[in-house]
Amino acid sequence: MKIIFYEKNTDTGAWLRNFARELPEADVRVWEPGDTAPADYAVVWRAPRELFAHRPDLKAVFNLGAGVDAILDAERKEPGTLPRNAMLVRLEDSGMARQMVEYASYAVLRYMRRLDEYEALQREGRWEKLTQHARRDFTVGVLGLGVLGGEVARGLLALGVPVRGFSRTPKTIEGVDVYAGPERFDAFLDGAKMLINLLPHTPDTEGVLNARTFGRLAHGAYLVNVARGAHLVDDDLIAALDSGQLAAAMLDVFHTEPLPQAHPFWQHPRVSVTPHVSAETLREESVVQIAAKIRALARGEAISGIVDIARGY
Numbered sequence: 001m002k003i004i005f006y007e008k009n010t011d012t013g014a015w016l017r018n019f020a021r022e023l024p025e026a027d028v029r030v031w032e033p034g035d036t037a038p039a040d041y042a043v044v045w046r047a048p049r050e051l052f053a054h055r056p057d058l059k060a061v062f063n064l065g066a067g068v069d070a071i072l073d074a075e076r077k078e079p080g081t082l083p084r085n086a087m088l089v090r091l092e093d094s095g096m097a098r099q100m101v102e103y104a105s106y107a108v109l110r111y112m113r114r115l116d117e118y119e120a121l122q123r124e125g126r127w128e129k130l131t132q133h134a135r136r137d138f139t140v141g142v143l144g145l146g147v148l149g150g151e152v153a154r155g156l157l158a159l160g161v162p163v164r165g166f167s168r169t170p171k172t173i174e175g176v177d178v179y180a181g182p183e184r185f186d187a188f189l190d191g192a193k194m195l196i197n198l199l200p201h202t203p204d205t206e207g208v209l210n211a212r213t214f215g216r217l218a219h220g221a222y223l224v225n226v227a228r229g230a231h232l233v234d235d236d237l238i239a240a241l242d243s244g245q246l247a248a249a250m251l252d253v254f255h256t257e258p259l260p261q262a263h264p265f266w267q268h269p270r271v272s273v274t275p276h277v278s279a280e281t282l283r284e285e286s287v288v289q290i291a292a293k294i295r296a297l298a299r300g301e302a303i304s305g306i307v308d309i310a311r312g313y
């Protein structure tokens with residue numbers, strides 16, 4: 001079996017060594033422009049269109065991330081980008097859920113205990129005690145209850161805060177107040193003290209973090225965006241922070257990455273910026289997952305994590 005691998009900014013040698021260990025029967029090569037030799041599988045992150053061209057034999061494309069928005073956006077703009085017969089498979093957790101729970105838990109503790117404000121007071125040399133937010137009033141809404149959002153919602157229960165979740169289809173998560181479908185969106189938002197976004201970026205979810213959404217949250221609420229920059233209307237966030245409707249935001253993803261130096265988020269005193277690291281793709285876990293799926297496909301078995309291209313995630 002032949003596998004082509006493409007990820008631009010990584011230690012490709014280390015990936016090949018992991019594949020050699022997990023899938024010794026496979027011939028795995030790093031794809032270079034001009035390589036049109038046959039391949040059964042592609043393992044890629046943000047691959048150029050050329051990689052997929054003239055590969056009718058490709059059985060599956062494994063996306064080295066949970067989000068498939070970049071590859072589906074390319075397909076929408078230039079239909080036929082994805083090989084017609086290949087299924088698109090995304091990473092499912094593979095060590096990302098735990099990282100997301102850590103990031104979200106940190107955000108809840110940081111803002112519920114007002115540690116961001118104490119950091120600002122320290123910079124001014126001021127010894128001042130602030131009233132903590134009451135835990136029972138610190139309702140956290142998790143947007144998206146999939147592989148990552150579901151784990152985040154469950155994980156936050158350990159902090160004792162009320163947790164709500166929003167998804168497209170109904171689901172049951174013990175201890176979490178679940179709202180499903182667009183008609184329940186406002187009820188999900190109403191009065192929440194923190195909104196954590198873990199939706200996939202699709203045409204339906206683009207711009208969902210906007211002035212209307214912020215307006216339904218509690219006054220002085222917090223925003224955490226760990227999904228995609230395209231979910232957020234940047235100017236609406238700045239306006240909501242300026243008006244006090246939002247108290248602060250923790251952002252890991254941006255319309256343009258790296259975040260341009262001139263962007264106001266860098267200097268805003270109530271915006272925390274991290275460089276798309278809330279949940280990184282872990283090499284070992286990812287290779288183990290992909291190798292297991294390739295073996296299952298070879299045995300003719302069904303696998304999970306196949307992207308519904310029409311649905312967009």
Ligand code: NAP
Nearest residue numbers: 066067144145146147148149167168169200226227278279
């Ligand atoms: P997932 O398992 O596909 O879950 C997506 C969730 O969103 C599902 O609960 C789905 O509802 C819900 N959803 C989708 N469209 C919706 C809509 N229009 N209205 C309401 N709910 C909707 O995805 P995941 O693995 O949890 O990953 C989520 C996203 O996290 C990725 O797409 C990626 O953008 C982002 N991410 C970011 C990082 C980072 O480092 N910043 C790392 C990994 C992933 P149903 O359950 O009803 O289908």
Ligand code: GLV
Nearest residue numbers: 064065066067068
């Ligand atoms: C990272 O952003 C991912 O989608 O896995």
